[in-house]
Amino acid sequence: MIDNDDPLGPLDPDFATQFVRDYRRPPCQLYLISPLDVTGDFPDRLRRALGAGPVAAFQFRVKDIDQHEAARLAEPLQRICADADVAFIVNDSVALAKRLGADGVHLGQSDGDPREARLALGPSVQIGVTCHASRHLAMEAGEAGADYVAFGAFYPTTTKAVEHHADPVLLSWWSTVFELPCVAIGGITPVNAAPLVAAGADFLAVSGAVWGADEGAAIAAFEAVLRG
Numbered sequence: 001m002i003d004n005d006d007p008l009g010p011l012d013p014d015f016a017t018q019f020v021r022d023y024r025r026p027p028c029q030l031y032l033i034s035p036l037d038v039t040g041d042f043p044d045r046l047r048r049a050l051g052a053g054p055v056a057a058f059q060f061r062v063k064d065i066d067q068h069e070a071a072r073l074a075e076p077l078q079r080i081c082a083d084a085d086v087a088f089i090v091n092d093s094v095a096l097a098k099r100l101g102a103d104g105v106h107l108g109q110s111d112g113d114p115r116e117a118r119l120a121l122g123p124s125v126q127i128g129v130t131c132h133a134s135r136h137l138a139m140e141a142g143e144a145g146a147d148y149v150a151f152g153a154f155y156p157t158t159t160k161a162v163e164h165h166a167d168p169v170l171l172s173w174w175s176t177v178f179e180l181p182c183v184a185i186g187g188i189t190p191v192n193a194a195p196l197v198a199a200g201a202d203f204l205a206v207s208g209a210v211w212g213a214d215e216g217a218a219i220a221a222f223e224a225v226l227r228g
Contacts, residue, residue, distance in 0.1 A: 008136040011169050019172035021200055028197045029056035030222055031183055033091075033207040034077070036063055043076050045215050050084040052216035053223035056203060057126075059106055061091035070096055078102070087126060094120050104128065106150070109137065114144040128183065132164035135173065142180050149174070150205065153186020154196060158208060169198035175200030190221035197226065 031068045035042070048059050049055070058081050061072050074090070078100060081088040090097040094117045097105040104126030105117055108196040114127050121127070128148045129141035138149040151174070166186070174182045184196040185205035191205055204226075210218040 001130050006136055008135045011135075011167070011173055013167070014167060015169050015171055015172055015176075019200060021198075022173065025175065025179075025202065028226055029203050030054065030226065031057045031059065031203040031205040031217070032086075032207055032210060032219075033059040033185075034061050035207065035211045038060065038062060038077060042200065043080060046077055046209070047080050047084075049127075049210060049215040049219050050086055052078065052219035053227075055084070055086050055219065057087040057089050057104070059089040059091050060102075061207075067093070067096055067099065071099055074100055074112040077141070086148035089126065089128065097121060099123070104147070106130070114141060114146045118145050133166035134164075135170070136164050136175065137220060138178075138182075142178065144207050146180070148183055148203070150183040150185050152205075154184055155187030155192055168195055169194060171199040175202070190218065190225055193222065195226045197228075 017205050031188070051057060057208065062070055062073065067189065069077060078088045087103040090100065090102045090113045091106050092108060094105055094112055098120055105121065106128040107114065107117060114129060117127050119160045126147045127145065128150055129146045131138040131141055131149045131151055133151060140152070141149050151170055153164065154166050154168065171182055171184060181202035183203040183205050184201040188204050188206050189209040206222065
């Protein structure tokens with residue numbers, strides 16, 4: 001179901017049937033998001049996941065802990081990502097991203113303005129913004145200097161509460177009109193990922209499908225989908 005909260009109104013579903021991906025756009029890539037619990041053997045699991053197939057970025061997403069503890073948990077994961085040449089993105093916190101010297105920060109709609117994040121973090125840091133199912137929010141993010149926009153949820157997910165439901169036609173429209181990369185998120189598995197790739201997603205953000213299973217096998221399965 002297309003989210004009707006977008007002030008620009010609904011998209012024509014037939015738009016997707018006419019969509020052809022621009023050959024100049026890089027192929028869709030994997031964007032891995034951490035579980036909320038990154039203690040215990042998680043660093044080993046991350047290392048296995050990153051060794052199982054190409055991953056473009058890893059988002060460090062923890063909740064309800066102070067910045068000192070978050071930094072302590074993040075640092076070994078950041079080293080693993082650096083060794084694998086995978087971008088290390090911090091969820092929500094510009095302050096933590098700056099403290100860690102992270103490659104990027106991902107902002108929800110209530111996590112601050114991309115312009116302020118840019119001033120704090122500098123010109124080379126990647127800034128992503130959650131835009132739910134709204135073209136309006138995505139265009140605002142682009143105008144504010146975001147490096148990518150994230151749409152979703154496309155499928156039911158238990159990773160977080162879902163208030164906004166996006167349709168793949170949104171990816172087709174965005175990729176046709178804008179060069180700014182778009183990320184698809186929400187309940188994505190190797191089984192249901194192909195339509196999002198075909199619709200024009202530049203990245204697939206995945207979490208539960210990887211960490212709720214054998215992470216190496218899951219990454220390999222996603223790679224097979226992305227190779228087409």
